[in-house]
Amino acid sequence: MLMEDRFVSLKEASTWASNYLNKDIKISNISYLVQYGRIRKYGNNGEVLVSLKELKEYYDKTYKINQQKEENINWSLSFAEYSEAERTKHVHRIHPYKGKFIPQLVEYFLDSHTDSFKKEVYFKAGDIVLDPFCGSGTTLVQANELGIHAVE
Structure with a gap:
């Protein structure tokens, strides 16, 4: 038509x-x-x-x-079920930064769960994660929440 x-x-x-x-x-x-x-x-x-x-x-x-x-596409990484406020929780709303990761994405790779996409745990409490580009600090904040040390 x-x-x-x-x-x-x-x-x-x-x-x-x-x-x-x-x-x-x-x-x-x-x-x-x-x-x-x-x-x-x-x-x-x-x-x-x-x-x-x-x-x-x-x-x-x-x-x-x-x-x-x-x-x-791995839809579990879309985080479409979260509102904008949830995707930019707590300190991640301090200032706008177009290139930042949503906290849930960083947390997905840092936390201790596994699923059909993430077959192994990459970090555990006490480990150190390096974020050489740092940006708005999402990786640093999420690592801190999970007891993982983070350096930029």
Whole structure:
């Protein structure tokens, strides 16, 4: 079925995308697509409009590619079930830093559990972990929580 091209606001695009994909697509998600040139911005006098046809084409293409890659993804490392506040717990919210790991990812590799992906324990309390790039210090904080020494 061919879709006629309609131009809608970011809010309308977010509602359409949420219904189309059957998941919560925020206005900020649509704004990101515009800001980074994934879809074009239309409108005038400061009003931002997007093409539903372009948005549909973008999502169709993206989800087709993602479905092909999906078989190689370990979903236990997606941490999608955590809200933004949970992914940036305690000291990790002190300042914004786009390149930081979420604490749960670092904790996953440092803690003492094993699963189908992590076959062995890499660190135990009292060990030392080196974080040569340090960034925002997530590895240092998570290691400290687990009783592991950390140096930068």
